[in-house]
Amino acid sequence: MVICLMASLLLVGSVSAKDSEIEKDTFSVIHSRKSVKSFTGASVSIENLDKIIRAGMAAPTAVNKQPWSFVVVTERKQLDALAAGLSNARGINKAGAVIIVCAEPEKANLHSKDFAIIDASLASENILLATEAMGLGGHWIASYPYEDKMKHVRTVLGIPTDVIPLNVILVGVPTGEDKPKDKYQKDKIHWGKW
Amino acid sequence: MVICLMASLLLVGSVSAKDSEIEKDTFSVIHSRKSVKSFTGASVSIENLDKIIRAGMAAPTAVNKQPWSFVVVTERKQLDALAAGLSNARGINKAGAVIIVCAEPEKANLHSKDFAIIDASLASENILLATEAMGLGGHWIASYPYEDKMKHVRTVLGIPTDVIPLNVILVGVPTGEDKPKDKYQKDKIHWGKW
Numbered sequence: 113m114v115i116c117l118m119a120s121l122l123l124v125g126s127v128s129a130k131d132s133e134i135e136k137d138t139f140s141v142i143h144s145r146k147s148v149k150s151f152t153g154a155s156v157s158i159e160n161l162d163k164i165i166r167a168g169m170a171a172p173t174a175v176n177k178q179p180w181s182f183v184v185v186t187e188r189k190q191l192d193a194l195a196a197g198l199s200n201a202r203g204i205n206k207a208g209a210v211i212i213v214c215a216e217p218e219k220a221n222l223h224s225k226d227f228a229i230i231d232a233s234l235a236s237e238n239i240l241l242a243t244e245a246m247g248l249g250g251h252w253i254a255s256y257p258y259e260d261k262m263k264h265v266r267t268v269l270g271i272p273t274d275v276i277p278l279n280v281i282l283v284g285v286p287t288g289e290d291k292p293k294d295k296y297q298k299d300k301i302h303w304g305k306w
Numbered sequence: 307m308v309i310c311l312m313a314s315l316l317l318v319g320s321v322s323a324k325d326s327e328i329e330k331d332t333f334s335v336i337h338s339r340k341s342v343k344s345f346t347g348a349s350v351s352i353e354n355l356d357k358i359i360r361a362g363m364a365a366p367t368a369v370n371k372q373p374w375s376f377v378v379v380t381e382r383k384q385l386d387a388l389a390a391g392l393s394n395a396r397g398i399n400k401a402g403a404v405i406i407v408c409a410e411p412e413k414a415n416l417h418s419k420d421f422a423i424i425d426a427s428l429a430s431e432n433i434l435l436a437t438e439a440m441g442l443g444g445h446w447i448a449s450y451p452y453e454d455k456m457k458h459v460r461t462v463l464g465i466p467t468d469v470i471p472l473n474v475i476l477v478g479v480p481t482g483e484d485k486p487k488d489k490y491q492k493d494k495i496h497w498g499k500w
Contacts, residue, residue, distance in 0.1 A: 138335045138439035142361045142432055162495070167336045169489045171431060172446055178489055183496045190498065226423070226451040230472075233427040237365060238336055241435070245332035252366055257420040270500040278424075295363045295372055301356070302377045304384065306464040 141245045146292040148249025149203040151284035156208035167242035171234035174227040179220035183212040197264030201253045207284040215276040232278045249286030252279045335439045340486040342443025343397040345478035350402035361436035365428035368421040373413035377406040377463050391458030395447045401478040409470040426472045443480030446473045
């Protein structure tokens with residue numbers, strides 16, 4: 113009976129380990145995602161960053177145009193250069209990396225800036241959720257629609273002028289200080305009609 | 307030994323059942339999400355729709371302004387009225403419900419239409435992922451930026467003129483015909499610099 117119990121626990125143990133490897137469930141990740149401002153300063157691996165951006169590229173786009181590109185920065189010197197022109201980038205000094213999600217109107221449905229921005233936004237939300245799912249922290253720092261911030265990001269990273277650097281997403285190991293907010297408001301849902 | 311194996315299987319079985327209840331893991335949901343055009347015609351419960359929209363409201367917004375509202379339609383007559391002005395709403399005849407995610411510039415950071423559209427887009431992506439996580443199918447039908455489609459949606463649902471009906475998201479039980487696309491493109495990632 114003891115052996116039996118041990119065998120059972122081993123099996124259960126292995127299932128749990130596998131589940132943990134394939135990451136957390138969707139609803140708990142959606143509701144535990146928060147804008148992380150406090151990072152430990154630890155780095156994020158290239159492999160993890162690639163996995164996060166791969167999730168970004170799984171987002172839908174209008175007429176499947178995928179009008180986006182992604183710039184990834186991990187070097188401290190370059191992160192500091194970005195920070196110099198982004199007054200809103202609190203936490204970047206301890207982030208392990210940043211991902212700049214770029215919208216490309218020329219590649220979008222109807223060459224529309226509107227569609228490019230929406231499509232790049234959906235990719236960005238996937239990136240934030242993937243980051244949370246891996247136990248990392250993310251934070252969308254706005255570049256668009258601020259002309260000065262976009263110009264700065266373009267200059268530091270060599271981004272062409274017809275490409276829109278939508279945001280600078282901080283990615284890093286969270287200290288655990290930042291907590292999610294419950295933003296559910298029943299009266300924001302209209303059933304049947306406005 | 308037979309009893310031992312049975313006990314092990316029972317324990318493993320119960321773990322799996324629990325995992326299934328708390329929904330699927332984030333990465334598999336992100337990568338299995340697809341735009342569903344083929345629905346069975348089955349209805350979607352109010353409880354599930356509320357859970358899906360709750361996930362939408364967990365998305366981040368600029369300066370936490372949450373400049374959004376959601377209109378939910380489940381009545382066939384109203385769905386048909388919406389379909390009449392949406393040439394792009396393939397599949398709506400068999401969808402169980404639609405969710406219209408509305409952007410409210412007046413409530414957004416800096417009263418900016420840009421931020422309102424981005425924030426409502428992030429909520430919409432959460433809605434699409436939550437739908438997939440529940441084993442349902444979703445499909446973003448564009449309303450914005452088409453003036454004629456927005457006008458039609460506003461008229462059918464009584465949405466104020468200063469509110470932007472961003473999309474009409476079909477929600478329903480998928481037949482299983484629609485499959486996800488692998489959209490990963492390595493050359494869309496720029497490491498270090500554009």
